[in-house]
Amino acid sequence: MCGIIGYIGEREKKEFLINGLKELEYRGYDSAGIATFKNGHISSYRALGKLENLIHKTDLFSSDGFGLGIGHTRWATHGKPTEINAHPHCGEFSHIIHNGIIENHREIKKNLLSKGVKFLSQTDSEVIVHQFEKFISEGMDAKKAFKNTIEIVQGAYAILLITKDEPDTIFFAKSRVPLMLGTNRKKEKFMSSSDAPLMGHATEVVYLEDGEYGWITKDEISIFADEQLVTPKFITLKKNKIHAQKNGFRFFMEKEIYEQSNVISETFMGRVSNDSIELEELNNIDFNNIDSIKICACGTSYHAGLVATYLFERLSKIKCQVEIASEFRYKEPLLDKKTLFLSISQSGETADTLEALKIAKIAGLTSLAICNVDNSSIVRLSDVTLLTRAGIERGVASTKAFATQVATLWLLALYIGKNRKTISKEKMRTEIEALLRIPSVLVVKNSTHEKIKRLSKRYLHGHGFFFIGRDIFFPLALEGALKLKEISYLHAEGYPAGEMKHGPIALVDSELFTIALMPQTILYDKIKNNVEELSARDATILAISPKKLNLADDFIKTSNQSHPMSEFFEMMIIMQILALEIAVRLGNDIDMPRNLAKSVTVE
Ligand code: AGP
Secondary structure: OEEEEEEEEEOOOHHHHHHHHHOOOOHOOOEEEEEEEEEEEEEEEEEEEHHHHHHHHOOOOOOOOOOOEEEEEEEEOOOOOOOOOOEEEEEEOEEEEEEEOOHHHHHHHHHHHHHHOOOOOOHHHHHHHHHHHHHHHHHHHHHHHHHHHHHHHHHHEEEEEEOOOOOOEEEEEEOOOOOEEEOOOOEEEEEEEEHHHHHOOOEEEEEEOOOOOEEEEOOEEEEEEOOOOEOOOOOEEEOOOOHHHHHOOOHHHHHHHOOOHHHHHHHHHEEEEOOOOOOOHHHHOOOOHHEEEEEEOOOOHHHHHHHHHHHHHHHHHEEEEEEEEHOOOOOOOOOOOOOOEEEEEOOOOOOOHHHHHHHHOOOEEEEEEEEEEOHHHHHHHHOOOEEOOOOOOOOOOOHHHHHHHHHHHHHHHHHHHOOOOOOOOOHHHHHHHHHHHHHHOOOOOHHHHHHHHHHHHHHOOOOEEEEEEEEOOHHHHHHHHHHHHHHHHOOOEEEEEEHHHHHHHHHHOOOOOEEOOOOOOHHHHHHHHHHHHHHOOOOOOEEOOOOOOOOOOOEEEEEOOOOOOHHHHHHHHHHHHHHHHHHOOOOOOOOOOOOOOOOOOOO
16 A cells, blocks of 8 residues: 655655655555655655665755645555656656556556657556646646546545646545545645654644545645535544554554455456456466466465465366475476466565475476565566555464455456356356455454454363364365464364364364354355264354354354355454454464564575
């Protein structure tokens, strides 16, 4: 997720903007930039990498006296992390910064190119400033040109625009990505993606709603919705920065569980239409030359890969194997050039996965990375990459990274199926309908969270946990067990439900807690039989299902979904929150569990 900061007033603007961007670093970024506007002149600076590089670049620059300023930290979604792709993006006389994804940027760009407009970057964002200036060249004033530009762009955006056409004004617009405005007794004006950069500066703020746009000068804030002027509802700005960075949640992990709904929408943005999947990053791969897929990953990413094996074989009708990277790299694997090598990694820096990728490259396989961090080692080494767009994940125990990995792999399975003609139009439509419902499935219900918080007190001891599931719910069981282990330090195993009778059932007694994933859309009767076997031996059972199960000691009811993936994501949320609330009761460090690192860059 990118970071946005804006200012109108008498302060030295470079320092204010860069300090504001420092408060947004927690959102993750790979480049940054600022633009200031004073006495008719716009100064713009951009730098790849960390803010220190931008600070170095602007070392001799300052912008005293009254003026405007905008600043941006970029998390790449379209176009590599490079200086030319960093924001602000400029036209002839305007600069913009943008957070989000312009879904229809290809059409807008094609139209503008046909009219002779020159583009410099590979980003979707650049279309905004050129469309704005095109309208002005056609005779519109800046306000009408901005309004018309906002009406054209589709997708998610938080935009700030400055233009020589209106030297005292910053234009703004907000849809599906946070943007707030602020002011204080000195009548300074502020804009930001979140609270933290405005703390200590703004006293009153307004959080813009989706579809709101407008302009802000030193004397006035004009907000419009559906072309009607809106009366801004200012509130007093909170004071606690760390609390603000967690958006008011207790932990980054909790915040990241709750933001999965919004983040998945970004994963899908520009890739899903009502009847097709478009993955332009893969245009150069001929899937008719691929006859199997080999996946390598570690930890949670390995679990996402396991889910993908079911999806690729069921939807794309292509053989698929997943291997733990640390095993793969030493087993002298037999590899075939017609195999697509898929590495899955949140960080893109996991040593075992990186080494597995190198082995595949040496063997001449085509490599595709499913990764959250552009320009990471795994991305740079892979032939092509599908970014998961989860934004920075601060919690060591991975949550939204896993959700976006599975979602991206589902998109990929459908895309390959489309290319291999293994999916009928009707099936594709059904899959896409289910896929587009996932953001709403991922909205955490307060009643569910409260129920899990209450029942977690019963699971603080015992001699261990079995998480059991079948089909795609077996990897989910593995993931649920890993979440619990990572942050509660209690022992847990994920197990194929059908395997319990081949040994582990010997462990069963009332002190063995079984978390049973019981979806109604896949093998319900089979998993019910497995749970009955365990209950008959006095196991303590927490059943998670849309169907009531009287023999369960605890029961969490899920909703009546018609697609397995909808049930998967709903049960995933429950797994994540269960681990969180047990660990909270045990008093553990949720975001930085003992012995763990966010990225394991050593063997
Ligand atoms: C997940 O909760 C863990 N933090 C860990 O298993 C992680 O998934 C694993 O280290 C792989 O990391 P990567 O996705 O960055 O490659």
